[in-house]
Amino acid sequence: MHIQGGQVATKADKDTAPARYAVMGNPVAHSKSPAIHKQFAHQFGHNLEYTALWVDTDGFAEAVEQFRAEGGKGFNITVPFKLEAFELADNLSDRARLAGAVNTIRFESDGKIFGDNTDGTGLVHDLTKNLGVHLRGRKILVLGAGGAVRGVLGPLLKQNPAALVIANRTVSKAKDLAKAFAQLGKIEAVGYDDLVGKRFDVVINGTSASLKGEVPPLPVNLFASNAVAYDMMYGDKPTPFLEWAMLHGAETAADGLGMLVEQAAESYLLWRGVRPETKHVIAALRKGG
Numbered sequence: 001m002h003i004q005g006g007q008v009a010t011k012a013d014k015d016t017a018p019a020r021y022a023v024m025g026n027p028v029a030h031s032k033s034p035a036i037h038k039q040f041a042h043q044f045g046h047n048l049e050y051t052a053l054w055v056d057t058d059g060f061a062e063a064v065e066q067f068r069a070e071g072g073k074g075f076n077i078t079v080p081f082k083l084e085a086f087e088l089a090d091n092l093s094d095r096a097r098l099a100g101a102v103n104t105i106r107f108e109s110d111g112k113i114f115g116d117n118t119d120g121t122g123l124v125h126d127l128t129k130n131l132g133v134h135l136r137g138r139k140i141l142v143l144g145a146g147g148a149v150r151g152v153l154g155p156l157l158k159q160n161p162a163a164l165v166i167a168n169r170t171v172s173k174a175k176d177l178a179k180a181f182a183q184l185g186k187i188e189a190v191g192y193d194d195l196v197g198k199r200f201d202v203v204i205n206g207t208s209a210s211l212k213g214e215v216p217p218l219p220v221n222l223f224a225s226n227a228v229a230y231d232m233m234y235g236d237k238p239t240p241f242l243e244w245a246m247l248h249g250a251e252t253a254a255d256g257l258g259m260l261v262e263q264a265a266e267s268y269l270l271w272r273g274v275r276p277e278t279k280h281v282i283a284a285l286r287k288g289g
């Protein structure tokens with residue numbers, strides 16, 4: 001394990017060592033999390049250090065123990081270690097158990113490892129608080145059926161939408177997910193062809209298609225009036241899905257930068273007991289800060 005990315009320390013108290021946090025991933029060099037947590041710590045005058053730790057694909061458990069031995073208090077987990085983190089945790093939050101993945105770990109004073117998942121709550125916060133999108137009673141379509149989608153279904157269903165539909169290229173994967181979450185609310189799985197003639201208020205892209213510059217094979221007339229298109233991915237410019245959505249009738253298009261900051265705020269709350277202000281942090285990141 002070695003450290004990439006900037007070290008983050010607020011000098012609130014020069015006499016005591018900063019509390020150590022991190023994000024572990026591979027790749028992780030371009031992670032925005034150190035910059036986000038630096039701004040959070042500044043808000044409260046907390047003396048903490050948050051680093052990006054590159055971890056060998058077969059070295060996750062070892063890296064966790066090393067970080068703990070070095071005095072780490074907790075850390076975030078990104079690709080490809082969220083499932084391993086889930087396996088490693090001694091105790092899990094309900095939302096981590098539902099997600100089947102862990103993106104936040106806290107080392108407990110009794111030596112146990114507590115695993116949480118703040119991704120879905122982060123998405124719901126961004127939609128409802130930052131973008132003012134009401135989810136209760138709305139028709140929501142989620143595209144994709146991989147780990148990213150699994151992580152957000154629980155918190156979305158908790159908002160009591162009128163319908164939650166999962167569409168995926170491989171329909172069997174969507175059906176498995178719908179079955180796993182059926183007891184939490186009305187949830188349906190379909191293929192892209194089945195979307196013809198249906199309209200949704202909120203369409204969330206949780207596929208990795210944007211990474212390849214692709215858009216899932218969606219029918220036109222997908223968006224109801226005043227519909228919102230949301231891509232869990234983000235970048236310097238609108239994702240291919242968001243470009244498609246604006247051309248095909250979506251009223252609002254938003255990328256996943258807000259979700260990234262909101263999931264970080266939830267992690268900060270778990271570690272430090274306070275939830276940072278996020279709007280200015282999102283705005284600063286948009287400006288490249």
Ligand code: ATR
Pocket residue numbers: 143144145146147148149168169170171173206207208209212214215216217
């Ligand atoms: P993650 O953990 O990020 O969710 P994943 O588990 O590999 O990654 O899942 C990727 C998702 O993106 C899947 O739902 C995949 O569809 P399939 O299950 O049918 O493979 C979806 N996906 C990737 N590229 C896509 C494309 N070009 N069009 C539509 N869906 C795509």
